[in-house]
Amino acid sequence: MSPHQNQIVDYLNEIIKTDPNSIKAAVAKEAIDCRDEDVPTFLNDLMEYGCESGIVGSMIYYRDTHQFYDDHYNEIENIRYDLEENLGEPLWVKGDLKNFFAWLAFEQTAIKLAGEIDEAL
Secondary structure (H helix, E strand, O other), rough: OOOHHHEEEHHHHHHHHOOOOOOHHHHHHHHHHOOOHHHHHHHHHHHOOOOOOOOOOOOOOOHHHHHHHHHHHHHEEEEEEEHHHHHHHOOOOOOOHHHHHHHHHHHHHHHHHHHHHHHHH
């Protein structure tokens, strides 16, 4: 692992330690656990192809995305509200509601986390 990759992993581990039950921690765990590629590549692929691509192993099946939605309902609602405020209109749910919002929240959090990593390191 490169020194830069080590810094990123340390940064993500701090997020997990500080707020272990947050969506940000869930994204950080997935990014660290992705052994096939480095963290920036994982985050870039996630931002480009989304959870729909299957890149996030813990967010493939409805039972998993429904549990994620239930576990993070309040955070997801805050993300939804912020997006709707920025767009000036309500989001249109495509397909299964819990799955849609679980993926949306995971992806939006990954985008913010990637920006934080760029700024911090």
